[in-house]
Amino acid sequence: MNSNFRVRNFVLISVALYLVLSLIAGYFNWPDLRRVNLVANVFTSGNPDSTGIAATSDTTAPIVIQKIASKDFNLYKRANLITSFNSDTTKPSLYSFVQKLHELKSGKKRKIRIGYFGDSMIEGDLLSQTLRKLMQGEFGGAGVGFVPVSTPNAGSRATVIHTFSNGWEDENFKENSRKDNLYLSGHTFHGNDDWFRVKDQTVKDSSAIIEKSLLCGTSGNAVTVMVDGTSQTIHPVGIFNRIPLRNDVSTAIKIAINDESLPVYGVSFESASGIIVDNFTFRGITGVEYNKIDSNFLKAVAEGNPYDLIIFQYGVNLMFRPNDMNFNWYAKIALPAIKKLKAAFPQADFLMTSTADRAFNYGGEYKSAVGIDTLIKVQASLAYETGSIFYNHFETMGGHDAIVRWAAATPSLANKDYVHPNARGADILGHYLFEAIMKDYHKLNHTK
Amino acid sequence: MPTFDLPAFLKEFLYDPKNPLLFNNGFFVFFFAAFIFLYYAFRNNIRTRRYIFCAFSLYFFYKASGLFVGLVIVSAIVDFFLSNAIYRQRNKGKRTALLVLSVLFNLGMLFYFKYTNFFIAVSNEMFHATFNPMNILLPVGISFYTFENLSYTIDVYRDELKPATKFSDYLLFLSFFPKLVMGPIVRAHDFLPQINEPYKITETDFAKGFFLIISGMFKKLVISDYLTLNYVNYIFDDPGRYTGLENLFAVYCYAAVIYCDFSGYSDVALGIARWLGFNIPVNFLSPYQSKNITEFWRRWHISLSSWLRDYLYIPIGGNRKGSVATYLFSALFFVGVFFSSRYLFSLSYIISGAITFGMLVLFLLPALIKKDKAGIPAGMNLLTTMLLGGFWHGASWNFIIWGALHGIALTVHKIWMLLTGKALAKVNNRWWYNAIAIIITFHFVCFCWIFFKASDLHAGMVMIKQILYDFKPSVWNAFFNNYKPVLGMLLLAGLLHAIPDSLADRVIGRFKRVPLIAYIVIFFAFVVVYGYFKSAEQVLPIYLQF
CATH class of the missing domain: 4.10.810 (Virus Scaffolding Protein; Chain A)
Structure with missing residues (x-):
């Protein structure tokens, strides 16, 4: 049929x-x-919110924004602008930092130290590597700065060749059974017949003298370390120590340590003068973890590494659920952490950046996290309240749904987790940040 | 209250590059209903029915790829006239000239749209030139219909097929909408005779067609899409961020994704064809159940592998002799092995040379073992076929490497059979031997998928490195808790794949005539499941190391 x-x-x-x-x-x-x-x-809905996204946004700022006549809080929404919320945008915002840049540019020999703090967005030296390259190109200086003893994903960092033995004991923000002082990287290592080797891939001038120093805590005793096969006795007596090991044109160093009681942080590659950019990345954190570090230890670190600019870039890990709209709880716990870091590094300008864009799948379509505007407002109010300086990555990269466009671009600029710009995308973000710093720097000339 | 938006309604009928027509668009539902209504109404008027079919197919093409529909029409015209000219022409030289013309036309078109930018990039690198890549979009389905054109004119040339006498017959063969985007590659001698047959299907055809369509959609739209969005994409994008365990599962998931995607699409095409009274040969036969790589290629994308056998492997010499193409591509392969060992993997000249020599010996071994001179070109022909077959999948080195790996594996399997065939005759039918063989074959196929899917060679190598050196079994609990839905979906894919191919046929055969309401209920159940997974909360990556 x-x-x-x-x-x-x-x-x-x-x-x-x-x-x-x-x-x-x-x-x-x-x-x-x-x-x-x-x-x-083919039907337009009568209801403006037809996407099924809850619209119960919490738009009240968590911190009461004090209205000051000379300040304009809403400047935080501007793309490509580093702002101290000063209504008069013709004056520089990184006031003391750009003065120091000016001194360096005018020929004075001095080191300018930038600490770039962030989450997985800057893992693998992304973003900070671009900033370092451009700043060193403009103002001089050489060396990759700080490199920790070991990192996950070490192979993907293009600015160093980094190898290490497997025995290092790693105390960190997530696991710290020894109750160690953790370094700015969020880690402290202990080695028992362990080694690590770092080759700095950023130094292009083969005649540049690069100082290579061991950064460590103290064990109370003199310690013998092997530096490139030669034994050397060091005396780490302070709670934080920067111990120069070699000062020559070589761009690699291998350090072996056989003293479990010595807390080891890493190695730093620095020229005697110019710009140094340290990358302090730790996956999955929001920045509040710095509140756990002891103030006296932080002050000792600040004496050893007098930072001139601290960049504080977090936020993406606060958006771990697609429908979160309220981040007041974050403001409450972030405030003491920021105040603590600021107090420990009084000579540094403190630049807080907003999160970059992050998208979620809302009913089959990727869109910026619904809470992102609220989160950035919270971040900006933290900056405003603490007298910090603010820079908006989110608006600069293109605002809403930028990460979706970046992931779809050919070649792609972001990963399809809709969180992380890839190396190409991070390079663009780094250029934008550099240009914003330079714009601020050039305002110095107008002021004078 | 919702209001009807007339401009939006009218725009639905035009091609939208952001939303090309696929089986899962709402528009397709209406398209298909209108088509079935007309097809059935004119079922006894063969000519009108054919014209309706052509019109709907071309319109589908237009909605899927815009003005590229013109390419299908042009290539149908060219090949229709060339094939008839070949058929009428009795002079052997002129016949060959006409065939060459057809081959040049089809390959030229494929080459221009698919490979121009690849060769611009290659020559830029080799000669340090700076040609700009051209702004060429890849027309949907071009890889499939150029191959169909080629097999058609070659069959006519070989006197194996009488060409279509009506242009609309040929146009329909080429543009038949169910197979447009992802095949299967249909052969004219299978398809043409069915076009003008009475529209007659049995109850089994109806049930089997329904089963193929729903199960195909489920594989493609539920399993494949879910795993892609919620796991595979972000791990493959940046494998270095994830542990070896997560990377290994990304490879397993991708194996499920590519099978469900490809075979799911094929099944829908076969099912729709079945409903319209057409029988298209099956394209996938549970390929991951293969016990060796040779068997895998008999079960994976069968329409492609048989096409490559008939129109590439055999013409360049098959298992008897070699040809210019054989030695050209084989030589390119060995040069490629040498240079990639030297420059991609930074091995010394001596080691690179040794690896290249080893490869050469490998491909000569079957001939040496059999003491048969014809074995030498046979091995090289196989290699050439796999290299070009890999390249057909896309214009990138990844696919060439993928093809080469499969070519090497086919040869290794051949050697294994020659060396152990007799010695293992007693055990090689035991269940445990088969189980081991299936596991090894599956893992080799997975290994090759890494290169197939990775964005570039570097990303693929990072992935392998993570799996080998950063496996971290200790993260299992955290991994399992976060990725439960993904693992569940992977398990489901595995179970579906494990069901014997004949089971569905046997079950369908047992039922006499199921009332229509049962089909409708199953269909709506599918829609609900599809809608649920489409808007299910995403599985987000966790970062398992600090």
């Missing part, structure tokens, strides 16, 4: 039924069915 009529009957009945159900669902605005609604494209 020929059953061809069954095909027609099935298709026509199913489609008719489907259409009727779609119209009913559309009429009553059942958001859960939008993705399979046949008529979703």
Whole structure:
């Protein structure tokens, strides 16, 4: 028997039924069915929020913004602008930092130290490597700066060749059974017949003298370390120590340590003068972890590494659920951490950046996290309240849904986790940040 | 209250580059209903029915790829006239000239759209030139219909096929909408005779077609899309951020994704064809159940591997003799092995030379073992076929490497059979031997998928490195808790794949006539499941190391 009529009957009945159900669902605005609604494209809904996203936004700022006549809080929304919220935007915001840059540019020999603090967005020296290259190109200086003893994903960092033995004991923000002082990187290592080797890939001038120093805590005793195969006795007596090991044109160093009691942080590659950019990345954190570090230890670190600019870039890990709209809890715990860091590094300008864009899948379509505007407002109010300086990565990279466009670009600029710009994208962010710093720097000339 | 948006409604009928037509668009539902209504209404008027079919197919093409629909029409015209000219022409030289013309036309078109930028990039690197890449978009389905054109004119040339006498027959063969985007590659001698047959299908055809369509959609739209968005994409994008365990599962998931995607699409095409009274040969036969790599290629994308056998492997000499192409591509391969060892993996000249020599010996071994001179070109022909077959999948080194790996594996398997065939005759039918063989074959295929999917060679190597040196089994609990839905979906894919191919046929055969309402219920159940997973909360990556 020929059953061809069954095909027609099935298709026509199913489609008719489907259409009727779609119209009913559309009429009553059942958001859960939008993705399979046949008529979703041709009916504009009467309800402005038809995406099914909860609109209970908490827009009140967590911190009471004190209205000061000379300040304009809303400057935080501007792209490509480093702002101290000063209404007069012709004056520099990184006031003391750009003065120091000016001294360096005018020929004075001095080191300018930038500490770039961040989460996985700057892992692998992303962003900071671009900033370092451009700043050193403009103002001089050489060396990759700080490199920890070991890192996950060490192979993907292009600015160093980094190898290490497997025995290092790693105390960190997530696990610190020894109750160690953790370094700015969030880690402290202990080695028992362990080694690490770092080759700085950023130094292009083969005649540049690079000082290579061991950064460590103290064990109370003199310690013998092997430096490139030669044994050397060091005396780490302070709670934080910067111990120069070699000062020559070589760009690699291998350090072996056989003293478990010595807390080891890493090695630093620095020229005697110019710009040094240290990358302090730790996955999955929000910056509040710095509140756990002891103030006296931080002050000792500040004496050893007098930072001139601290860049503080977090936020993406606060958006770990797609529908979060309230970040007041973050403001409460971040405030003491920021105040603590600021107090420990009084000579540094403190630049807080907003999170970059992050997107979630809302009913089948990737869009910026619904809470991102609120989060950035919270971040800006933290900067405003603590007298810090603010820079908006999110607006600079293109605002809403930028990460979706970046992931879709050819070649792509971001990963399809819709969180992380890739190396190409991070390079663009680094250029933007550099240009914003330079814009601020050039305001110095107008002021004078 | 929702209001009807007329401009949006009218725009639905035009091609939208952001939303090309696929089986899962809402528009397709209406398209298909209108088509079935007309196809059935004119079922006894063969000519009108054919014209309706052509019109809908071309319109589908237009909605899927815009003005590139013109390419299909032009290539149908060219090949229709050339094939008839070949058929009428009795002079052997002129016949060959016409065939060469057809081959040049089809390959030229494929080459221009698919490979121009690849060769611009290669020549820029080799000669330090700076040609700008051209702004060429890849027309949807071009890889499939150029191959269909080629097999058609070659069959006519070989006197194996009488060319279509009506242009609309040929146009329909080429543009038949169910197979447009991802095949299968249909052969004219299978398809053409079915076009003008009475529209007659049995109850089994109806049930089997329904099963193929729903199961194909489920594989493609539920399993494959879910795993891609919620796991595979972000791990493959930046493998260095994830532990070896996560990377290994990304490879397994991708194996599921590519199978479900490809075979799911094929199944839908076969199912729709079945409903319209057409039988298209099956394209996938549970390929991951293969016990060796040779068997894998008999079960994976069968329409492509048989095409490559008939129109590439055999013409360049098959297992008897070599040809210019054989030695050209084989020589390129060995040069490529040498240079990639030397410059990609920074090995010394001596080691690179040794590896290249080893490869050469490998491909000569079957001939040496059999003491058969014809074995030498046979091995090289196989290599050439796999290299070009890999390249067909896309214009990048990744696919060439992928093809080369499979070519090497096919040869290794051949040697293994020659060396152990007799010795293992007693055990090689035991279940445990088969189980081991299936596991090894599956893992080799997975290993090759890394190169197939990775964005570039470097990303692929990072992935392998993570799996080998950064495996971290200790993260299992955290991994399992976070990725439960992903692992569940992977398990489901595995179970579906494990079901014997004949089971569905046997079950369908047992039922006499199921009332229509049962089909409708199953269809809507599918829609709900599809809608649920489409908007399910995402599985987000966790970072398992600090």
